[in-house]
Amino acid sequence: MWDAPYDGVPGAVVVGDFALTGGEWFPPHRHSAHQLVWSRRGVGSVRVGDETWFLPRTLALWVPAGVVHATGAVDPSWNRSPYFLPERCPAAISAWAEPTVVAVTPLLAALIDHLADAALPTEQRIRAEAVVFDLLRPLSTVAIPLPMPRDARAGQVAAALIDDPADGRTLAQWGALTGASARTLRRVFLAETGLSFGRWRTHARLRAAMPVLAAGQPVAAAARRAGYGTASAFVAAFHRTVGAPPGTYFARDR
Incomplete structure (x- = not known):
């Protein structure tokens, strides 16, 4: 467990600053305080179990105290994360039991900067x-959850799609490669990941597109990276x- 220095803090909030290079991750850890994971500059990411959030500067993730999580960066980032002492937070805020995305308005960003002043x-x-x-x-x-199947054959398919999300082979074609029928692969994906194969592949494609969007590249480029034939089809899948x-x-200002 890692914690910010709370001794002598007169209020409920301690603001921590740290930098991450692109692709760098802090290993899984937890805090005795709630954390609002926010990248003041760059795009950050947070992983909790099988779920990953991608956070431009207009979004932050509330991570409740005690929740194991890993924090990373899509690109070189400066994280300015407030930590909230649970016993000094309003009851309605401390009741958030799950990771929760919040909007970081210009006013909220300015207030976090204000609270970073130790004096x-x-x-x-x-x-x-x-x-x-x-x-808040x-x-x-x-x-976008992306649980991996335990079955070796389905795992081979999943690993290949993560490596190349644009691979459009059908389950029958994957079955011929792995030695399992399409019906078996379909059943295994649903049983072991909780997602149908089609939905799992959509999640893999969207996860691959997130860094492209975070870098400010056009939607069409993200759609190509994810294997969609048109930008409109990609946007529909993303929104859904x-x-x-x-x-x-990924709006610059909300």
Whole structure:
């Protein structure tokens, strides 16, 4: 367990700063405090179990105290993460038991920067924290789970699709390669991942497209990376799975 230095903190929030290079990850860990994972610059990512969130600077992820998670970066990032002492948080906030995406408005970003000042007088800190709590509003966007099947044959298919999400082979073609029938592969994917094969492949494709979108490249480029024939088909799949179209999810300002 890793924790920020809370000794002597007059309020509920401690802000931690750390930099990550592109592709770098902190190993799985947990905190005794709640964490709002936010990249002040760059695009961060958080992994909890089989779920991964990609976070441009307009989004952050609330990670409740005690939840094991890994934090990484899609590109070189500067993370400015507030840590919240559970016993000093409003009950409605501390009741968030699951990782929750929140919008980082310009006002919330400015307040986090304000609270990062260790010399901030206690009265000002308490007032700023109260506004921060008011601004923590859950969004309907979701993570993209990608659990791996345990079966060796299905695992071979899954690994190949992660390596090349644009691979359009059918289950029958994969079956001929792995020695399992299409029916067997279909059953194994659903039983061992909780996702149909089609939905699992969609998740793999969208996960591959996320770094492309995060880098600011056009939707058409992300669609090609993910193996979609048209940008509109990719946008529809993204919206249906994540809960928002790519242009909204990766908006520079909300």
